[in-house]
Structure formats: C-alpha cells, structure tokens
Ligand SMILES: Nc1nc2c(c(=O)[nH]1)N[C@H]1C(S)=C(S)[C@@H](COP(=O)(O)O)O[C@H]1N2
C-alpha cells in the first residue's frame with residue numbers, strides 16, 4: 001500500500017460507521033452497567049429484565065394470547081435478545097447523530113433511554129423506586145458519555161492522521177480506529193456484566209434452601225381429610241340429633257407417603273413413560289418472571305390475609321412450618337399446554353388446607369373470590385367455593401419432599417386441584433385477598449383467558465416417540481399419562497390406524513387429583529402407523545376428537561402420533 005492510497009482510505013471513511021459503532025458500544029455500556037448494579041444490589045432488577053417485564057405487561061392481550069401465551073422459556077429468551085439488539089441498534093442511531101454533530105439528538109435520545117429504564121426498573125414491585133431511577137439514569141449518562149467518548153477519540157485520531165480531510169463540523173474517523181475504541185467500550189460493558197454475575201452470589205432464599213431440609217412427612221398418620229368435611233360434619237350432626245353423640249373418627253387411611261411407598265406405578269415397567277411423580281428439576285415452569293425468579297427471604301416474608309374477612313392476619317414461614325402439614329398428590333397443568341404438550345406435571349405437595357387458613361380469617365358472606373397475589377405482583381383468582389367443595393386446595397411449602405425450589409414459588413404457593421395454574425397456582429405468594437367475583441380479575445383474564453379455568457380431561461402418548469426406530473414384529477410399549485383432576489381417570493384407550501379403540505392398563509395413582517400412567521403392548525407391522533389416545537374421566541366423560549386450541553380455556557383433542565416402523 002502506498003502513502004497516497006492510505007490517505008484516500010482515511011478520507012473515504014463515513015461518520016456514520018464511526019457513530020453507529022460508538023453508539024452501539026455506548027448502549028452496551030449502559031446495559032452492562034445495569035447488569036453490574038443488578039449483581040451488586042439484590043433488589044435492583046437488570047434493566048433488560050425490567051424492560052422485558054414492561055413490554056410483556058403492556059402487550060395487548062391478543063398478541064400475548066396467540067404468540068407468547070403464558071411466557072415459556074423460549075419466548076422469554078427471544079424477547080430478551082430482541083431488547084438487547086434493539087437497544088444496540090437505537091444506540092447506533094444516536095451515535096450517528098453524535099458523529100454528525102447533532103449532539104442534542106444524541107443526548108435527548110439517551111435521556112429517553114434513561115427514563116424508560118428507570119421507569120421500567122422502578123415499577124418492578126420488588127425494587128426500590130429511587131434506586132431504580134438512579135440506576136436507569138446513571139446507565140443513560142454512562143451510555144451517552146461512552147458514545148461521545150468513542151466518537152471524539154476516533155475523530156481526533158482521524159484528524160491527526162489526515163489533517164487535510166478534517167472538517168470541524170463533521171467529525172470523521174477511520175473505521176479501524178472507531179472499531180478499536182468501540183471494542184474497548186464493548187469490552188468494558190462485558191466486564192460489567194461479568195462482575196455483576198460474580199457479585200450476584202447466593203440469595204437469602206438459596207442460602208435457606210441449602211441449609212434446611214423439609215421435615216419428613218409422617219408415614220403413619222391418616223391422610224388429611226379436606227377441612228370442609230371435618231368442620232361442617234359436626235355442625236350437621238348437632239343439628240340433626242338431639243343427644244350429644246361424638247362423631248366416630250374416620251378410619252385411619254394410610255398417609256400419602258405410605259401409599260406412595262407401595263404404589264404400583266409403571267415407572268420401572270415401561271421404558272420412556274413419564275415417571276409417576278415428576279422430579280422437581282424436570283417439572284415444567286411457567287411464569288411472567290424474567291431473569292432471575294423472585295428470591296424471597298423466608299425470614300422477612302409474611303403471608304397476609306386481607307379483604308372481606310373478619311380477622312385480617314399475617315402468618316410467617318415458621319408459623320406455617322409449625323402447622324399440621326400433610327402431603328397431597330396433585331397434577332398441575334398450564335392452560336397453554338397443547339394437546340400432547342409437556343406443560344403438565346405431577347408432584348407430592350406438602351402444605352396445609354387453604355380452608356384452615358381462611359377459617360382463621362373468617363370469610364365474610366359475599367366474598368366469593370379468593371385472589372392470590374405474589375411478591376412480583378402476579379395474581380390469580382378462583383371461586384371461594386372450590387376451597388370448601390371437598391377437593392384439595394392447599395397452601396404448599398413443599399414439593400416432592402423438599403422445600404419449594406425458588407423456580408416453583410419458594411417460600412409458599414397455592415395449589416388447587418382441578419384448576420389450571422393461571423387461575424390458582426400463585427408462586428411466591430404474599431397475599432390472599434377475599435373479594436367478590438366481579439371485584440377483581442387475575443393477571444391473565446384481561447389478556448383474553450377465561451375467568452374460570454377448570455382443568456380439562458387430557459391424555460398424552462409418551463412412547464413410542466416419533467423418530468425413535470421401531471422394528472416390525474418386535475413388541476413395543478404404547479404408553480403415557482392421562483389426567484382429569486378432581487374427577488380421576490376411569491379408562492384410557494388407544495386407536496391404531498383407526499381400527500378401533502383398545503383399552504389400556506392403568507398404573508395405580510394416589511387419589512383422583514393425580515394423573516395416571518397407562519400402557520398397552522403393540523407388535524407393529526412395517527410401514528407408517530397412526531396412534532391416537534383418549535381418556536374417560538370419573539364422571540364418564542370421554543375426550544372428544546374435536547380440536548380446540550389452548551386459548552381461552554384449555555386445549556382439547558386426541559393426541560395423535562405418526563410412527564414409521566422399519567422392516
Ligand atoms: N407469581 C406467579 N405465579 C404463577 C405464575 C406467574 O406468572 N407468576 N404463573 C402461573 C401459571 S400460568 C402456571 S401454569 C403455574 C406453573 O407453575 P410451575 O412453574 O411451578 O410449574 O404457576 C402459576 N403461578
């Protein structure tokens with residue numbers, strides 16, 4: 001390369017490239033600062049997370065309903081990546097303005113960013129408002145300073161290298177130099193993210209979980225009878241008899257732990273079937289929390305009973321642990337679970353009946369809705385009747401013999417048998433509010449999902465799974481799960497190639513609020529086969545072929561798989 005060519009290259013560089021690089025790097029510095037602060041202060045949310053929450057809260061119901069229903073993990077990642085990309089792009093545009101000397105545009109742009117970030121962080125129910133605003137605005141100041149810094153440095157070097165090309169009103173820089181400085185700012189941004197992650201450390205919730213184990217549930221005590229039967233029965237007896245007779249104690253049913261110990265499940269028998277109890281780390285997770293799930297310090301936490309009750313009260317985590325805890329096997333499913341989907345799990349929940357807690361509060365007449373509210377201000381409401389109709393509606397602190405994992409609602413959540421999670425299963429619960437049915441709509445209701453969410457009867461084929469090689473003439477299991485809490489599953493049938501419904505063998509289950517495993521052997525011929533499943537619940541209702549999408553109140557239809565069998 002000759003000297004002359006070098007000069008030409010320098011003169012040809014555009015302020016646009018320099019500015020875009022500088023602005024994107026500046027925006028990265030702002031975002032990185034947010035991550036650093038999130039790591040340094042437990043209550044400050046990441047700016048990216050805060051903006052994700054903001055966007056998801058203000059997304060019109062229809063969009064949420066049809067494209068990002070109930071926020072699974074992949075939609076969240078997409079949104080987060082999208083926010084970072086858009087922020088860098090907008091930063092780039094602001095950087096270009098800076099390089100063209102339109103300082104006012106750049107500064108007001110970053111100021112808007114700061115206001116948006118501060119507002120998004122401050123409106124998060126867990127974060128302190130003042131601290132959030134400071135972080136948002138400081139991030140914007142740093143972003144603007146980094147942008148202008150890179151533009152300056154790159155510009156100055158260009159002027160020094162090619163003085164004859166210098167135009168004071170338009171700062172030019174070489175692509176290489178601006179890239180160098182922008183990369184420096186970008187590295188600083190990444191370093192802040194790294195340090196932030198390093199600082200994050202263990203939350204009080206995680207420390208508690210590491211140091212404490214849920215006390216083992218008794219294997220000999222009778223299974224808890226829903227409180228409605230124990231509290232209302234004596235009154236009925238007193239009203240109908242004149243002599244004072246004591247109610248005979250119920251025959252001691254074996255505890256859930258004892259039942260589980262001898263339960264004849266299909267776990268060991270059928271390879272590939274969903275285990276009867278879903279392990280905690282394999283249990284689906286659905287919630288609106290972005291980034292780290294809420295970390296609740298059990299030492300500070302209280303659950304409040306409010307609204308239309310005679311005695312509003314609060315209860316601590318220690319007090320709940322000291323109560324009469326029982327185990328309940330309850331299947332939980334998400335309303336957005338597609339036919340054949342995996343947003344469903346079966347767990348042994350440890351807790352106390354909600355009726356016991358509500359009776360202590362004294363539910364007032366007309367309070368026909370129970371609304372649970374989480375520390376992150378998510379809400380779900382269900383009819384007060386379901387607490388007293390004999391099903392298990394519980395405040396849970398344990399899941400499969402452990403305290404609730406943070407992902408699943410530590411320190412306490414609701415689990416109501418027979419209701420989809422979106423109308424009942426509040427995680428990180430902090431308030432139970434009694435109100436009227438019309439007095440409040442839970443989080444997903446104004447977003448287009450039904451106000452009532454009774455769980456539908458559903459079944460799923462686990463094996464054979466598409467893509468796994470089967471050989472003609474070799475017997476193989478067809479197996480899966482079926483659920484209809486609180487009705488229970490009466491029968492499961494499969495239909496192979498439309499040749500008629502064949503009954504399946506059911507595994508044992510604890511009660512009617514749990515899913516059942518089902519199984520049938522099959523010796524296929526070579527070629528393509530279609531397998532369908534349908535379940536009949538304890539009410540005698542059989543799943544119909546009609547296909548219904550998840551919105552607005554749960555999917556319907558027969559799970560159908562197509563399988564190729566080799567010769
Ligand atoms: N705080 C809070 N609780 C929540 C939600 C939420 O977004 N926030 N989502 C609900 C939904 S839609 C479902 S399906 C269940 C899922 O519970 P899991 O994540 O423990 O499986 O939690 C419910 N509880």
Ligand SMILES: [Mo]
Nearest residue numbers: 334335421422
């Ligand atoms: Mo859900």
